[in-house]
Amino acid sequence: MQFKTIIEPFRIKSVEPISLSTEEQRIQYLKEAHYNPFLLKSEQVIIDFLTDSGTSAMSSNQWAAMMNGDESYAGARSWERFQKAVFSLTSMPHILPTHQGRAAERILYSHLGGKGRYFISNTHFDTTRANIEYSGAEAIDIPCEEAHDYTSNFPFKGNMDVEKLEKLILEKGPDNVSAVILTVTNNSGGGQPVNMENAKDVAKICKKYGVLYVLDCCRVAENAYFIKHNEKEYADKTYKEIAQEMFAMCDAAVMSAKKDALVNMGGFLAMRNKHLADECTQLLIITEGFATYGGLSGRDMEAIAVGLDEVFDADYLHYRIRSTQYLGENIRKKGVPIIYPVGGHAVYIDAKALYPHIPVDQYPGQALVCELYRIGGIRAVEIGSLMFGKYDENGKLIPAPMELVRLAIPRRVYTQSHVDYVIEVFDEIIRTKDKARGLNVTLEPQFLRHFTAHLEML
Numbered sequence: 001m002q003f004k005t006i007i008e009p010f011r012i013k014s015v016e017p018i019s020l021s022t023e024e025q026r027i028q029y030l031k032e033a034h035y036n037p038f039l040l041k042s043e044q045v046i047i048d049f050l051t052d053s054g055t056s057a058m059s060s061n062q063w064a065a066m067m068n069g070d071e072s073y074a075g076a077r078s079w080e081r082f083q084k085a086v087f088s089l090t091s092m093p094h095i096l097p098t099h100q101g102r103a104a105e106r107i108l109y110s111h112l113g114g115k116g117r118y119f120i121s122n123t124h125f126d127t128t129r130a131n132i133e134y135s136g137a138e139a140i141d142i143p144c145e146e147a148h149d150y151t152s153n154f155p156f157k158g159n160m161d162v163e164k165l166e167k168l169i170l171e172k173g174p175d176n177v178s179a180v181i182l183t184v185t186n187n188s189g190g191g192q193p194v195n196m197e198n199a200k201d202v203a204k205i206c207k208k209y210g211v212l213y214v215l216d217c218c219r220v221a222e223n224a225y226f227i228k229h230n231e232k233e234y235a236d237k238t239y240k241e242i243a244q245e246m247f248a249m250c251d252a253a254v255m256s257a258k259k260d261a262l263v264n265m266g267g268f269l270a271m272r273n274k275h276l277a278d279e280c281t282q283l284l285i286i287t288e289g290f291a292t293y294g295g296l297s298g299r300d301m302e303a304i305a306v307g308l309d310e311v312f313d314a315d316y317l318h319y320r321i322r323s324t325q326y327l328g329e330n331i332r333k334k335g336v337p338i339i340y341p342v343g344g345h346a347v348y349i350d351a352k353a354l355y356p357h358i359p360v361d362q363y364p365g366q367a368l369v370c371e372l373y374r375i376g377g378i379r380a381v382e383i384g385s386l387m388f389g390k391y392d393e394n395g396k397l398i399p400a401p402m403e404l405v406r407l408a409i410p411r412r413v414y415t416q417s418h419v420d421y422v423i424e425v426f427d428e429i430i431r432t433k434d435k436a437r438g439l440n441v442t443l444e445p446q447f448l449r450h451f452t453a454h455l456e457m458l
């Protein structure tokens, strides 16, 4: 008997209270935070969907492993466990522990980058792009054609456009392309998965032209779930075998352990080439730490080693992906326009379609973010013109291509009744949608303005 209700495959051993608030209080909090939820205190939030990064709940096994942390400066037992766990997944012999994903990126891309160099990706995540551009190199995104259609059922919209990839490599010259980076799942592309066929095609092209192939593997377990269920040849493989096959094709991997390693902080850089690894190890020692701990304490490495094993548990992954889909599909049924199909770690809402009466220079995405907080105490993030908009020389807004709002789901943190509550909040969002108002930016920093900008309601 297959039941419809998917239960959380864990029991709760330790709880953290949520402080509930009234709508009146939230109206005041929102005003005090200048209509920017990044400026809210976490105690003022009921359901925090700001990010899935570093927000996982650790298991009792991870906490137990932390007590076994070996904090020796060199050659610690915890390093050996960490190295073994990363090696069993990646089969890459050179592994550098870093304090988070961007530290691994900074080391690899500052070494490979520089003026006149190119990096090509399905979509560069923002820290990836920032590290590449900071080195003087150029980052080029080539998502597949299907990625642009937000309503079709195509299951692998995270794929890279392989025809464009070969053309680009020839156009830029293979010697000028520092790396091809495949991001799984494609975070900035709506958390959409990449299939094995695409990963193989990319591998073939990289091999043909001698270009380094890097896997940005933050969500490689979630990606494996989609491959097993939507790519026929993989139906009988385990999730871990699928991930291993993907790593086996690549020359290097960067990971933010704050995602699929189920920890609150950490990351790594793994490589096959010894010469490249030696160069990167020098940079690791300068900025992160000695080679056998890098940016991490022994207990952190223990928690990552356990997390990398737990994340491939079939029951966990089923619950994880299905609960994200449950949220997306249920609000879609109510008429909320979302990016479809639902990706692994988040639901993305098309705020421009929800609020057609709010022009893009009044930030419909931010309007929805504020409404979600006011009505339900839900914290989400705008991924639209507040985050990515630029100004022309006359000070007119050049809008982002889309006005999205992301509901990112922390791992193992919220239960089905929390998700049901969020779905219910959307009833009110829909009922009052014509009354939602746009916003005006009153104060903005020069870089990454969405983090600290102040706004006012129009």
Ligand SMILES: *Cc1c(COP(=O)(O)O)cnc(C)c1O
Pocket: 053, 100, 101, 102, 103, 125, 127, 128, 183, 187, 216, 218, 255, 256, 257, 258, 259, 266, 267
């Ligand atoms: C989160 C993330 C990073 C950066 O990792 P941090 O741990 O936040 O520094 C890089 N790439 C992708 C795809 C990510 O999701």
